[in-house]
Amino acid sequence: MAFSRRIGHEFARPDLLVHAVTHASISGPQRPDNQRLEFLGDRVLGLVMAEALLSADTGAREGQLAPRYNALVRKETCADVAREVGLGDVLRLGRSEMVSGGRRKEALLGDGMEAVIAAVHLDGGFDAARGLILRLWGPRIIAVETDARDAKTTLQEWAQARGQTPPVYVEVARTGPDHAPVFTVEVQLASGQSAQATAGAKRQAEQAAARSLLCQLEAEI
Template sequence: MNGRGKRPTGAVLAERLFGIAGYRVRDAALIERALTHSSVRGRGEGDYERLEFLGDRVLGLLVADCLLKRFPAATEGELALRLNALVSREACAEIAEESGLTELIRADIGLKALQGRKARNVRADVVEAMIAAIYLDGGLEGVRPFIEKYWTKRMNAREEAPREAKTALQEWAVTRDGAVPAYTIEERSGPDHDPLFTVSVSVPGLEPTSGQGGSRRKAEQAAAEALLVREGVWPAQVKETA
């Protein structure tokens, strides 16, 4: 994240953004605000917080629209899982780095040293704020090139990569009604060198499912996968990764 004296402004900044997002915002002040952290708000300038609120909704709408078109046979549950991952803080922060938006963030010098979750959140916020700025200037069609450039390949990656069943089940359950899956060891059999665990998983409002494996983790994964398949979130051929 750069300091005040090192950032492009005006037409130069608009051109940089065009290279990143594929849209030339006409209102330079709007771009400035989308890149400004609240740490410099005391200098009499607006920050990105309100834009971030709007951009989060615009991003969700456009990604959901893309998912519906790309996966016409996917269930609502599968679409929700994909959407949650694609609009997550982690995904947005990655895109801030990949696109070069991180270099344009306007913040006090103390923020340049941020690491971990705080740094990730600032970067994610700026991506959402910039989406809002483009939307306000050019509508949904103005934002689409940015979405297509950075999110489409992530949709492709998620299509090809197998999912980890416990993580997928937790994401789906939380999206469904805010619940968290509960796992119970029903049985442990076999010798110590070759045990067999039977584990059940329950989600409020649904019948539990069970799974078996040579470790508690593997049995939990099998139980989670069984529930996802039964509820139509995963097709029957999906397998979890170890």
Template sequence: MALHGSLEPPVQLHQVSKVGDGGRKAPDTARLEAVLGHRFADQSLLATALTHMSAEDSRLASYQRLEFLGDRVLGLSVAELLFRQFPQSEEGNLSRRLADLVRKETCAEVAEGWNLGQFMRLGEGEILGGARKNKAILADACEAIIGAVFIDGGYEAARALIERAFGERMLKPVRPLRDAKTALQEWAQGKGYPTPTYSERGRSGPDHAPVFVVAAKITGLADAEARGPSKRLAEQAAAEAFLRREGLWNDNPEGDNV
């Protein structure tokens, strides 16, 4: 059933009004397309994917919407590739690998491999601030490129780009976890859940030897409680309890923890 009247008018994803940084001519993106392995039928999509909000008067003319889309396409594509690449891996291991591959740090590494910074359209202040090497901006632009390829060439084109860019990383050992809280946060990210939070549920014992009760909470899932001699250690224990309940944690350092 078609909807009329109540929705905003459609906004063109690829609307771009300025050329280059501070009025300068934009760099030749043919080299970038060669690195990406995708020739854009709609060049304005690529231009938008390379446009930081500081270079435009409107956020809608920047890469933000394409970044939003690319983030989802990246997650789906990596999940599919992992499912096919590791047929013997359990869900916990696949989730850990997914979180490791779609994290902002990995996207920034991919963007650096594409040499994406030199093609970015930035405001003068951002240029002076070194934004071409800013990992957060590069990570966002990486996802925007993926979104642009998805719009321009469909899912298969985006999936092929992701396989080329992330494939070798997919085969590397999963980065070692620092602690249970990190494991829980990365697992939640990989599953699309909100960031875990921790709340103190109680405290007992004398001042010189307190016992804290803390709950690890993720919206949409049951809380997990644990105790510890400090809030920090109780939070770690609660995160571990959460992971154990989900079948994602064991005591074997060589085991299949998240």
């Protein structure tokens, strides 16, 4: 299967992969969905990332490791990895999810990626799952110090430190079809500074707008 080659794991039990890509919208008594595998995959991913972070920075404190860990295992990151390996193309979805753009939905992609990790773990053992994760997440582990910076939290802390009210996020535009919307969000500070960003998910647009405004603020210092 082409998807197996893309992720670098040939399944001894292909049924596990079929199970991993089967969404609840098409499941049935003879066709279980991937939710149980998602549960397991989330835990496998967490353990691998915790080990990888400890090995990558032997002097880091827990307070430094936690945000890096969160950045690597959050659903948005899983969905990004899923897009890179074309997971959306092989998801087994019901008609309603297909019509509503389920192959591009962040939640479905993130859940599916976790289920695939579990399938590899059950098929080849923990070492196979670890190898898969380190291959697919590798560049992100290296760059995690930057990625771990939660822009919205950082911007809110910046405002509070200066006696300002929390930033306000306003959806200024929504374009594209209903099944694949594109959001433009503006973040505004009480002091008058603002920035806009566009993304395929509202949360991503908010984070991008916050990062853009932080860059502006840093340039003014």
